Structure formats: structure tokens, C-alpha cells
Amino acid sequence: MSHKLKVGELNEAYLTEEEIWRIFTVVLSSKSVKSSTYKFALIKALIENLYQVNDRFELTYDQLAYSFTKVYWNLIVKHNLVKQNRGKNARVVTVIKDAQQKHQIPSDFSFDKLNGQLQIKLVSEIKTTMKQNVFGALYGDTGGKFYAFEHKSEYFKLNPAVHNFMLKYQRLVVNLTNYHMAVMIESLNEVPSINYLLGKVESIAKRSSLRPFEKILLNHFEHTCFYCGKPLSSAKGKTHVDHFIPWSFVQSDQLWNLVLSCQVCNNSKSDKLPKKYYLENIISRNHVLVLNEKDEKVSSLMTNYTDKKISLLYDYSIKNGFDVVWGQ
Ligand SMILES: [Zn+2]
Known part of the structure; x- marks a missing residue:
């Protein structure tokens, strides 16, 4: 089971754009029964951090977990879209809902309005979930070609070819990811329409105050x-x-x-x-x-x-x- 992986090496450094498109399309549109919105949120976190890589194309788990947590806080608390997979609630939903109740946070609070300590605590808990269910899963879905990772040292390195590709086709990748994420959320939640959802999904990563x-x-x-x-x-x-x-x-x-x-x-x-x-x-x-x-x-x-x-x-x-x- 790839999502149980604790470490994954980069399987192929030299990918053509055609191969990257093919992998993206398969990953975004695959409809496995066990699927959750995790992979979309991780791709959104990658997009948000594209300009944060160092000169070796590395990102930290904390950077990714911060963006990932923000996406889910805004989906779950602000937009009340609690169904993020089939069956019992996804772990990330439980963590966020519990924190909201414990601290009695009104549902119109976006993630960046939470106090710094609570943000750090949430990001750290959700990082644990990402280690258990997310990094390994997307690694498996992409055949180990998009990134390398290792839980122990929290090492994450994007394939330079994929980084370049995501910059070059950023707008398309963003739109495709939002669309497929909205389709999945629609199939799990009772919502008025896909257009209603697209608007929400497009803006979930956006900060409310600069x-x-x-x-x-x-x-x-x-x-x-x-x-x-x-x-x-x-x-x-x-x-x-x-x-x-x-x-x-x-x-x-x-x-x-x-x-x-x-x-x-x-x-x-x-x-x-x-x-x-x-x-x-x-x-x-x-x-x-x-x-x-x-x-x-x-x-x-x-x-x-x-x-x-x-x-x-x-x-x-x-x-x-x-x-x-x-x-x-
Ligand atoms: Zn002016």
C-alpha cells in the first residue's frame, strides 16, 4: 500500500511534458472507491509553494502542511463541506472540527484569522495525518515520478521537470485541479451546483487579509x-x-x-x-x-x-x- 510508505525516491528525473500531462490527467480524474480529496489538496499546496522551493527544488513538510491545513479549514469550517471521502469522516475533518468546537471559533473565521499558536498546533497535527495518508498516496499515484520524500527528516523534493512544468502550465493545472476537486466534493456533499462549488474551491487558498x-x-x-x-x-x-x-x-x-x-x-x-x-x-x-x-x-x-x-x-x-x- 503506497500510502503507508515512509520514504520514496524519485523514480525518473527526465520526464517529457507529454508524460507529465498523462500522469496529471490520470491522477486528477481517477475514480477509485477509496479516493478522498487529499490528493487535490496536496496539489494545491504544491502550487501555492511553487515559488518557495530552494535551489535544490526542496520544500519543507511544514510549508506544505500549512497550505494543506488552510485549504481544509476553509472548506470544512467556512464552507461547511465536511464530507471529504466516503465512509467515516476523514481524519483531517475530525482534527479541524474538534479544534473549532474546543475553541468555539465562529464558522466565518478563515484560517489566517486564527491565532498563531492554534495555527501551529493544527498544522502539526495535520502534518501527522499527511505522513500517514497523503505523501505516500500521491507518490504512488504518480508512480514516484513527481517527488521524493522521507518522513523521518521531513524531506520533500520536487522533480525539477515537474516544477518547471507546473510553472509553465500553472493556470491550466490550477483550473484542472479545482475542477476535479469540485467534482469530487460535489459527489460527496449535497450542494446546489458545480458552479457554486467551483467558486469556493478557487478561493479556498486565498488569504482574507493582507x-x-x-x-x-x-x-x-x-x-x-x-x-x-x-x-x-x-x-x-x-x-x-x-x-x-x-x-x-x-x-x-x-x-x-x-x-x-x-x-x-x-x-x-x-x-x-x-x-x-x-x-x-x-x-x-x-x-x-x-x-x-x-x-x-x-x-x-x-x-x-x-x-x-x-x-x-x-x-x-x-x-x-x-x-x-x-x-x-
Ligand atoms: Zn497610485
Whole structure:
């Protein structure tokens, strides 16, 4: 039984895109009786951490468990979709429901609103579940070709070919994963329609507040709009934190991709990619954050950032259809 595996080596380093597509399609659409939504949540966690890999394509179990827990908290608590497999409740549902009841957390609380200690406790419990049921299972489903892992040292390494593929086809992979996840949740829960669910599944990884990032940016930079340079009003709701490369593409909140913006620029930019000229500006802006030595929080948020990463991300977003460029 592959889900019982404690360690898995990478079976094939050189995969063609065709092979990767084939494996993805099989994994996403397979309808085994024992299936749960686990594999979709792990793929969503991988997508959210694509830009967090180090130069050896490694991620930590904690990074993956954090994203995985957030996905389930929002599905189970916020959207009340408790059926995540057939038969008795999935372990992750029990862990989350128990925590919600014990701490009497209202169901409109998204994961990032929980206090830090509770988040850490939940992530740690769910990491244990992932070791028992998740890492080995997706490893087996992908024939050991997508990643290597080892529970003891919590080692996780993506196949570089798969990493490259996921960047290149990110939008398609995200849409396919959301679609198949919604189909499975629909078959397990009584819900109005697949479109109702797609909206929920698309946004489950999204953070509800970017306030912590706003504070960091206000601490480190002048209070002016990154795009037009005008002073930012301190009135409530007038200063926006903008995903430089749109969230709908990156699907995650990275400090190095967030800028302060005035309301006018933020509304007008919306879901579009800024002109190349701004890319140079955000790269110099990020240098300031990288060079900072006093703020440990910032140093940790900038770990694994490179100029090349944001430039690649910019090019990949164009390849993925974000070709309407915004700005003067
Ligand atoms: Zn502006």
C-alpha cells in the first residue's frame, strides 16, 4: 500500500511534458472507491509553494502542511463541506472540527484569522495525518515520478521537470485541479451546483487579509503608491496591498510580490500584469528587503527569493495568458 510508505525516491528525473500531462490527467480524474480529496489538496499546496522551493527544488513538510491545513479549514469550517471521502469522516475533518468546537471559533473565521499558536498546533497535527495518508498516496499515484520524500527528516523534493512544468502550465493545472476537486466534493456533499462549488474551491487558498504585509511594507518604505508615486492616504481602506503579478496567477501571497498601492491604481490595475518597467522597480525594491538585517520576519519571508524568480514568474504569467499589460 503506497500510502503507508515512509520514504520514496524519485523514480525518473527526465520526464517529457507529454508524460507529465498523462500522469496529471490520470491522477486528477481517477475514480477509485477509496479516493478522498487529499490528493487535490496536496496539489494545491504544491502550487501555492511553487515559488518557495530552494535551489535544490526542496520544500519543507511544514510549508506544505500549512497550505494543506488552510485549504481544509476553509472548506470544512467556512464552507461547511465536511464530507471529504466516503465512509467515516476523514481524519483531517475530525482534527479541524474538534479544534473549532474546543475553541468555539465562529464558522466565518478563515484560517489566517486564527491565532498563531492554534495555527501551529493544527498544522502539526495535520502534518501527522499527511505522513500517514497523503505523501505516500500521491507518490504512488504518480508512480514516484513527481517527488521524493522521507518522513523521518521531513524531506520533500520536487522533480525539477515537474516544477518547471507546473510553472509553465500553472493556470491550466490550477483550473484542472479545482475542477476535479469540485467534482469530487460535489459527489460527496449535497450542494446546489458545480458552479457554486467551483467558486469556493478557487478561493479556498486565498488569504482574507493582507494587513500583516501592509504593516511590513509601511515600516520599510515611504508611504507612497508603488505605481504612481503619489502619497498614500492614511484614511481607512485607502491604502491597498496589491499582488504585483496577479493573485489569480500566482495563487499565493509572497512579500516579494506585494506592493503598496493607492486605491485608484489598484482598481484600475485589477487582475492585469503591470508593464515591464515596473518589474525593474519591484526588483530594486526587493533588494532593499533582502539587504535588511534588522527585521527577522522580513528575512524569513525573503528566504529563497531571487531576482530571477520574479522575472521568470513575470514571463510565465504572460505565457499563461496574462497578456493585457497595465500602466503608462
Ligand atoms: Zn497610485
